[in-house]
Every structure is written in C-alpha cells, then in structure tokens.
Amino acid sequence: MRETSGTSARRGRTPARRGRLRRTLLALVAVVSLAAAGPAAADAPAPPSGWTQVFVDDFDGAAGTGVNTSNWQYATGHGYPGGPANWGTGEIENMTSSTNNVALDGSGNLRITPRRDASGNWTSGRIETNRTDFQPPAGGKLRVQSRIQMPNVTGAAARGYWPAFWMLGAPYRGNYQNWPSVGELDILENVQGLNTVWATMHCGTNPGGPCNETTGLGGSTACPGATCQAGFHTYGMEWDRSTGVEEIRFYVDGINYHTVRANQVDATTWANATNHGFFIILNVAMGGGFVDAFGGGPDGATVPGHPMVVDYVQVLTSGGGTTPPPTGNRDAYSTIQAESFDAQSGTSTEATTDSGGGRNIGALANGDWVQYKGVNFGSSAARQFTARVASGAGNAVSGLVEVRLDSRTSTPVGSFALAGTGGWQSWRTVPANISGVTGTHDVYLTFTSGQPADFVNVNWFVFAR
DSSP, X not given: OOOOSSOOOOOOOOOOOOSOHHHHHHHTSOSSOOOOSOOSOOOOOOOOTTEEEEEEEOOOSOTTOOOOTTTEEEOOBTSOTTSOGGGGTTOOOEEOOOTTTEEEOSSSOEEEOOEEOTXXXXXXXXXXXXXXXXXXXXXXXXXXXXXXXXXXXXXXXXXXXXXXXXXXXXXXXXXXXXXTTTOEEEEEEOOTTOSOEEEEEEOSOSSXXXXXXXXXXXXXXXXXXXXXXXXXXXXXXXXXXXXXXOEEEEEETTEEEEEEEGGGSOHHHHHHHHSSOEEEEEEEEESOHHHHTTTOOOOTTOOOOOOEEEEEEEEEEESSSSOOOOOSSEETTSOEEGXXXXXXXXXXXXXXXXXXXXXXXXXXXXTOEEEEEEEEOOXXXXXXXXXXXXXXXXXXXXXXXXXXESSTTSOOSEEEEEOOOSEEEEEEEEEEEEEEEOSEEEEEEEEEOSSSSOOEEEXXXXXXX
C-alpha cells in the first residue's frame, strides 16, 4: 500500500473473551506465532520467551462500535490534508470513520467494509496507530503481526478490492511529500480476491532508484491451507537488528516467504528508511495502481460489503532493551510519548497499564516541567492540544497542564484543568484549544497547582490543526 505522488501501476503491489483454552494453545506456537485458518475469535498469543509485548489490540467491544481511539486514529477522505490525491495510489473510495465502514463485530474482531451507494460512490475505512515509535531496539528485534481474513470474495465480484496491513515511517505523518525515502513496510497486500499475499519494502527515490520504485522490494506467496479469502491467516513482519546484516522478514502462518536485507541498497537509503519509528495502518482500498496491474476495477460486477476481518494486532520486541522513544526533530501531529522528554524537573517514569503499553511520566506537581525539543508545527497553524492523562489525586487537589513554547516561563499558549480521574492509571484523553502555532519550537509542558501534592500523570500528547 504505497503513498506516492500519483497513480502507480506496479506488478506486482461476546465482547470480553476471557480465559480461553485457545490462548494457552496459541502461546505454545514457536517464535513467529501463528494460527492459520480457523475460528474468527482468537486472542493475541502470549509473547514467546524472550519477547515483550509493547502494543496489542484484540478488538474486544460491543458490536457496531468504533475502534479504541486511545490506540487508533481514523484517516478519512481521499487523502491526507496537503498530501497527494487519492492517497497517492489512485484508489477511488472515500475513507470514513462511520461504523458502516469500520466497526467491531462484538465477537472480538474488527471489520473494515467497503460499501457502494446508489450513485456508485465507494466508501471504506482506514485506521492508523496513534503511536509512531514502532522500531526494533538497538541490537534487537521488532515483530508486528495480525490475524486477518481477507474480504471473502473472489472472481469478478472482487474486482477493485485492495486490503492491506502495513506500516509507514513516522516522518511521513504531517509531511506527506517524503515518500518513499522514509520507508514503507507492507506486511499484507492483496488485490482482486486472488489467493496471494504480497509483502514489500519501499524506500529510496521515486521512480526507480535503489528500491525499484514504485514496485519496491517485494515478494509474494499463496496462503497456506485455506485460501486468503476463505480463512484466517497470521501475517507478520520481523525486523531484526541482531544479525550481522540488518534484515526485515515477512511471514504468513510462520512461513518466511520474503526477506529484505540492508546490503541490498546503499547505506544512506537504508538509514533514511529505517532510522526512526513507524506507525501501523489497516485499510481496504478500492481501485488504484496495484489493482490496475491485475485487470482494474471496481466496476459494475464488483460486489460491495465484504469486510476485511481483523482478529488482533500485536507488536513485540526482543533483545537490546526496550525501544527508546525518539527525541528531537518531532512532528507536532504525530503522537509524542511523554517519556521521550529532552529535559525535565520533578518527574519520574514508570510502566503504564494504559492501552498500548509503554511508559508514562508521573509524580507531577506544582512547578514541575518537561521539555521536548524541535517540535515542527509546519506552516499551517496548530490550534488544538490533546493529552492522555490520569490522576489519583484527592478531591481537594487539582491543577493545570500547560503548553509553553521555547521557555518554561513563557506565556502558555494553552492549558486544561485536571482533577482526580479515579486513579493514577485511570486514563483520560483531554483536548484543549491553543493559540495558533507554526514553525519549529521547543515545547514545554508545565504543571501548576495551588496545592503541593502530585496531581497528574501523562502518557502521551499530540497537536492538531
């Protein structure tokens, strides 16, 4: 699933399920997990020995509800604001946040369903992780995997379908003009209801370049056992920095069918594509360059309403310690992990029980502050600040979370008040308006209270226009 500046034609591109025996069985599957075709609902497997889970979503929830917005954000319309039209791929659908297109099914699955209205217009769904920091620790490994059934439609009825599970380099979010140099990792792509899964790394320059764009460095295979459409399969990527030559391996049901190694391209190209975090995307496109390479569509024979069904998404790391959050040169419109500060006074970090895992900063009281260097707001003004916060402070304790620029003593550009949320790990996402901010600044979060007691923990924050 590529982000490009124009159409490309490549080759080939019961709500809480607790205590199940299936969880125990899946935990026994060796290093690259993995359940093949089978029942629709299976919890993400327990991490194998030596691996740490850093993100998971089992998509538990009531039928007809949307995704957990602590984990995911919706990408809507026909492209990013200021980015290439039709998501840079030539696809034709309008992405929405409607539960008609993106919804939980009540049985532990997410369904992304393309639909066509009476006028022939297509809608579908695209969700992306709020987090943009998924990368292997130095000398370690990152595994990203999902158990998915592709839209169960084949032949002429499948013309135009393009489901995908993939990742984009964090520098793309908010820029939208730096593809493919910032890297793209396609863990699953499928078109036209074919019994084929494609995996691709995109990098370098477009067209051509060291990564053969817009085709990329790709491989494909048939789904083992049941077809990709008829059953669930587990699609995974393992990014390995523990080997002599760094490599990225792609799997279906534990079978490694494609590998890209750092020595396939020059050092600068590899560094530009990999020396940063990534965010995860799930979507079903309709039409586009990849579809055109296999006969085109959608057309009058295409049958809408067949969902991509996603059982879970899981991210694991191994070796080398935990993945460090990025510091400096930050995108204001990508989630900034609070523990990635460049300087601080009065805070500490701790493991969080918030969705997605990671760490939060805590013990924040009157006069404390944290600094985040080089936050780029761009030329179009940011006017909203949102933070993920929790408070176990007593009833008489409250305070302000403030945003200041370039100095911890400058006038705040915005703030919100917070009292107790019910516990130090009882998380709440709180938005606040800010005065318009452009350009690049050092951002300070400062904490002001009329009482000396701690009053807030912070997990992450982000800005919006």
